[in-house]
Structure formats: structure tokens, C-alpha cells
Amino acid sequence: MLEILYQDEDIIAINKPHGLLVHRSSIARDASEFALQLLRDQINQSVYPAHRLDRKTAGILLFSLNKDMDKELQQLFQNQQVDKKYLAILRGHAPEEMHIDYPLKKDNGVIQEAQTDFKTIAHTELPFPSGKFPTSRYSLVEANPTTGRMHQLRKHFAHIFHPIIGDRPHGCNKQNKFWKEHFEMDTMMLHASEITFKHPKTQNNIIINAGLQPEFKRVLEILNMENSI
16 A cells, blocks of 8 residues: 555545555566556546656655646646755765756766755764774765656765765665665665645645655664655
8 A cells, every 4th residue: 555645636645665666667577666656546537747756765756647647746746836855975075065956867978967056964983994084974964856867876975075875876886785785775875855846727736755664774774864755
């Protein structure tokens, strides 16, 4: 049963678990469950995804309940009129805050502008060596992507040498291996925590929040950062 965060006659939002695809994809033929079909069957009506979340990303996923609203929401995302916040756990001690302006290349070679702002919520470390360092350092950050490019946060954090823990292929192989071997953790630590937009029909300001999924909470406990949020 998917957790429903918000619902009216035109829009519904769920808290997508890590590992769940939004819809069928030729890239992931191993998957047998999809958010679109699960939600459709749960509420017994058609749903239309307004945006995408990576398979390994958890958090708020917004759907329209009719084709008219689908067009409206798609337009909001295209016009960058949706404010999105994410929580992520990164390798290393990230800056207190930063604006990343780093264009990204699509699969067809087209270059797109891409900007992300983030602030660091907490720093921590574990008593395990990492490369030339005697400990492994980590940061919990809140990120606000002002553009919505594919894998934008994953690529931007890798670009500043603070990749997201559990990310493949943009992350740190050594850290990913460390987390899998020591803690049996093989999930990307990225969570869509909040989304804000003006409702196309009512013009009301809609703010939707999503609680953390169990694996993200477990990692925060391992890092002694569970009280940071």
C-alpha cells in the first residue's frame, strides 16, 4: 500500500519508496512493480505522473487524476514554477552552503543549463579509514534544484566531489562498497522531502512534505544524525 500524502479531485501525491520505478522502462526489465500501476490499482482510477523520480530516489511523487490537470502540472514543472527540496547524505564534509551552476549533457549531446542550491544541515564521521583520511566523513544536506535535469543532483554533487552515498554510477565506489559490506546498505541516500506549487485550478499554495523512508532513517542513526532533522 503506497502512502498517500495529498489528494484532491485533480491531484494526488505519494511517498515513493526507494527502489520503486515510476513506470515501466526498457532500462529496468527486472522490475515487476511500478508506482503508476500500484497507485492506479490502489485508488481504482487512472493517474498521470507529473514528473519523475529516479528508481533509487525516495519521496514525493506527484500525479494528476485527469488529462487536463496533467497538462497544467507538466507546464508548471517545465516553467520551473515548482519548488522542490531534497535531503541527501554526501561523502565528505560539504560547504555550509553553495550554489552549483554546472551545465549537463543529455544523452543526445545537447547541453542544458542546470543550477542547484544546497545548505548543509550536519557534518559527522565514522571511525573507519577512507583513503588517506583516518575517518570517513559525511554531510546531511538540503538541496533545492532550480532546474529539473535528469540525474541533476547526482551529477552536481559528484561534480563538487561530494557524491551521494549509494549512488551508482556517479558516486564513490569505495564508499558504496564500504556501506554494503559493513551495513548491508545498497540504497541511494536521496529523498524528495518537500514540494511547493500553486494549484492550477484553485490557485491555492500547496505544500506537501514526505517523511523519510526506513532505510534513510537507519543510515541517519548509524551516523548519529537522526536528531538533525
